[in-house]
Amino acid sequence: AQSVTQLGSHVSVSEGALVLLRCNYSSSVPPYLFWYVQYPNQGLQLLLKYTSAATLVKGINGFEAEFKKSETSFHLTKPSAHMSDAAEYFCAVSDGYGNKLVFGAGTILRVKS
Amino acid sequence: NAGVTQTPKFRILKIGQSMTLQCTQDMNHNYMYWYRQDPGMGLKLIYYSVGAGITDKGEVPNGYNVSRSTTEDFPLRLELAAPSQTSVYFCASSPNRDHTEAFFGQGTRLTVV
Numbered sequence: 632a633q634s635v636t637q638l639g640s641h642v643s644v645s646e647g648a649l650v651l652l653r654c655n656y657s658s659s660v661p662p663y664l665f666w667y668v669q670y671p672n673q674g675l676q677l678l679l680k681y682t683s684a685a686t687l688v689k690g691i692n693g694f695e696a697e698f699k700k701s702e703t704s705f706h707l708t709k710p711s712a713h714m715s716d717a718a719e720y721f722c723a724v725s726d727g728y729g730n731k732l733v734f735g736a737g738t739i740l741r742v743k744s
Numbered sequence: 745n746a747g748v749t750q751t752p753k754f755r756i757l758k759i760g761q762s763m764t765l766q767c768t769q770d771m772n773h774n775y776m777y778w779y780r781q782d783p784g785m786g787l788k789l790i791y792y793s794v795g796a797g798i799t800d801k802g803e804v805p806n807g808y809n810v811s812r813s814t815t816e817d818f819p820l821r822l823e824l825a826a827p828s829q830t831s832v833y834f835c836a837s838s839p840n841r842d843h844t845e846a847f848f849g850q851g852t853r854l855t856v857v
Contacts, residue, residue: 663842667848673851680844682842682844721787730775730800731789731792731803
């Protein structure tokens with residue numbers, strides 16, 4: 632069975648600072664991993680995904696994530712936060728064979744000016 | 745625009761009432777999903793379908809029903825609304841079962857009073 636843990640339900644950074652959102656996963660099979668972003672009152676938008684190719688995955692809006700099997704982590708980073716990055720971010724795992732995504736609880740990112 | 749369309753966007757129901765949340769996609773995806781999102785809980789799978797005429801339960805199916813008579817439509821039915829069903833509901837579709845190309849709708853915010 633798969634599970635996802637997102638460390639920190641709220642993260643606050645200053646504009647221009649590094650964004651780091653943490654995600655650890657558990658999976659009995661090689662996982663597919665995803666980061667989604669949800670802006671207020673909107674649906675989920677895919678930021679990036681890992682599907683067993685390159686371990687460093689680049690996504691939209693300057694975000695990237697690195698798959699570290701030894702640490703069972705898939706942390707999301709962005710070198711310089713922008714006000715428009717304020718949103719809720721979800722990490723999710725799929726085993727590629729099952730019929731669902733397992734989501735973490737989400738991390739709300741606040742960007743201070 | 746191509747994608748997943750959910751209606752209505754907002755709804756208030758009284759306890760015991762019934763309603764159908766509509767979901768339609770125009771991408772000819774075989775796989776469709778209903779998730780509910782509760783604060784601090786991420787998204788949980790309610791029901792899914794792997795093609796027209798085929799549906800199956802997810803993690804939290806109690807109190808809901810679905811049907812899939814066409815590839816495009818995947819309505820979610822609440823028969824006897826309860827306050828515990830207050831949530832935001834997301835429909836998603838995918839051309840494959842691993843979710844790597846999944847699209848999410850904008851969500852339906854349901855309040856049961």
